Amino acid sequence: MLASAAVAIGGVGLFLIGMLILTDGLKSLIGDSQRRLLAAFTNSPVSGAATGALTTAVIQSSSATTVTAVGFVGAGLLSFPQALGIIFGANIGTTVTGWMVALIGFKLKLGAILLPVLLIAVLVKMFGRARTAQAGWALAGFCLIFIGLDTMQQGMQLFEGAVTPADFPSDTLLGRLQLVAIGAAITLVTQSSSAGVATAMVALGSGAITLPQAMAMVIGMDIATTFTAILATVGGSSAMRQTGAAHVVYNLLTGLMAFCLLTPFAAIAAHFADPAVVGSEQVALVAFHSAFNTLGVLLILPFTHRFARLILWLIPEDGADLARRLDRNLLPDTSAATDALAGTLGECSYRLFDLIEQAMTDPVRHRSESDLAEIGDAIGKAERYAEDIQPRLDPASDPGRFVAAMHALDHLRRLFHRVGRSGRIETIARDPALQQARRDFAAALKTFTDAQDPAAAEEIFDALRKSLREERRRLRDDAARAAAARELSLDDAIGRLDGIRWLHRCAYHVWRIASHMSGAVTTEGPPRIDSPAKDAALEAELD
Structure with a gap:
């Protein structure tokens, strides 16, 4: 049992390393294109949300998108409400990783196939030049994500029958709140909601948890990403602290809405998700994650300027300090x-x-x-x-x-x-x-x-x-x-x-x-x- 736990934990580690390497490679490969794209198409909170979602989906990093938006505000290229649109959109973009894992990882089982590709990718990184080397690095990260996912699944398979949904809080109001807390704890440990969602999908596939339990955990994972935002803004400029506060308030509101939608969505998913079909429940889980994030953005966009005033009231500008932007x-x-x-x-x-x-x-x-x-x-x-x-x-x-x-x-x-x-x-x-x-x-x-x-x-x-x-x-x-x-x-x-x-x-x-x-x-x-x-x-x- 201990060895199985070690394999599953190692799989999470491989997944996290893969995410970091993939993001690093894509950011280097894209270069300043992300910045130009955000600046060119962000004319309002709505267009900011669209470009924020797109660029986050491409580079697989909401934090990189958010930091770029903060830099734009500091340089005077964007207003704070426009930057909020980018931040909202980044929440949607992060759900793309879940779709990639659900549709490719669980349905195609690419882990073993990608092992030789990983060697090729590393060799390209070692001997390639400039953009070619960065493309190899991004490919290596992509391979490690699915190798890590396979490793997680192998570790969890040995827990089948030993860990069941009965070992987790029941599907009651109190039980769901406990599951939200468990999901938040997983994200706080891994510092990655994508890794947390992947872990929930693996547990769902092994029968350790049910779909409603996994949904409650994903809500907690989404909320817990605000903790990373808070840590990143400690001692920072007013623009950075305003961004962190916007993350916290928005994700708490979205999480509350998702918690209220959990029952009807679980009922709908029960009609379409067949546990006997590989990857079916995982797709339903990712659909829930994407749905409440997208709905949250759609609901808040009409009130972006009011939301911005609330954040500016909570975290006022350090208007007197000429060096306040130097975060x-x-x-x-x-x-x-x-x-x-x-x-x-x-x-x-x-x-x-x-x-x-x-x-x-x-x-x-x-x-x-x-x-x-x-x-x-x-x-x-x-x-x-x-x-x-x-x-x-x-x-x-x-x-x-x-x-x-x-x-x-x-x-x-x-x-x-x-x-x-x-x-x-x-x-x-x-x-x-x-x-x-x-x-x-x-x-x-x-x-x-x-x-x-x-x-x-x-x-x-x-x-x-x-x-x-x-x-x-x-x-x-x-x-x-x-x-x-x-x-x-x-x-x-x-x-x-x-x-x-x-x-x-x-x-x-x-x-x-x-x-x-x-x-x-x-x-x-x-x-x-x-x-x-x-x-x-x-x-x-x-x-």
Whole structure:
């Protein structure tokens, strides 16, 4: 009996390893396509739910889909209600694993057939390159899932007759609640609802439990997935904690609805599920799992915005902290972490642009040192967060967005240091020859901060820095002649040149920030990164 238990437990382990490897392989194989798909088709909670279900079904990981959604919220690409749609849809996508196990694992018995395929898959992983190697890794995970399922079945077969439905709580209200608790405990141990559902299917196939008992356990497994979400959000950003709270509240409501539907669904399943037909009851169990998850999504979608307000009331935004998006829980997913970094750089930039615009528009106004200190602190945190992302980047994947974020961070830091030179701003405010340039610069900054459209701002500031470059050359010659003719003091001439140089350099940095911010948050594929030679040529114009 002990040996049989060991075989069954080992089968669960193989199944879990297979799920992890399959997900890892698929994520690497798909690359940034999942991110682009979610961004392209998520225009509302409804479309978010559809794309969330699809991408989760493809990569076999609801957590990866959820983390991507959190990153989008941090980068400002999605609103929280839109991200909720993705999270709801991910719950439906997770049920695909159950269908795969029920329709293929129990009906076709692929475990023994896939053993030689596993060797081929591992060899492809070892000797293949790039995407071929990742395809081999995903295939190895697929094989291990069904080998683990067969191992579980072999272990459970030895329990036939020794463990019966009578050994579990009876099909009463109290008994069903106990079964829900047992299902939750299985998921808490395995940290995978898919593994839990597979275990319930194996137990159902061996006659250890009945279909209604298995259904009650699956409800518990679905609810217990929220525990993983809670653990993942501890100490995280407000967006991550809001996501965890949404998971908990939604899954509890869905679980309650499923518990109420258990009796009618079990009665319907009894007419269609024939225990004598291999896999029949397993299909009914998975159908129940998919049905209550799909119904839950359909019922909550019309109330997504109200649900979002409830979650935001429970977990308010940390609106005062510019670095609130830099969640260490996102670091394992470098794409989502880069989104959070880009979102932070964007907010720091707009706050800094607003301070500069105020100083340009109303030079008499006292500059807030506390605001500048807050921006500087957030930039420092962003630099340290980027240092944490860098070692985790996959060299085989495209690092373009991270590179773009690094360029934006560099120019933001340099612009921040220039703004600290308050003497330059005072000189510009006093010099009548610099008033038009000052007004043009302030107007362009206001347009950028109001619209928050880096792509449009890139064109505006490209034109502005070119015009300021020409103005700088003209003023240099004029100031030199005026100083030589004693029409302008030497100090005023130097101050004028310092002022126009300051405006030109600041416009240049804003232009580069706009350009690289567009690349850091793009969902259209790898961003355009200037060559080192072009970068050097552009930098040369600042001298």
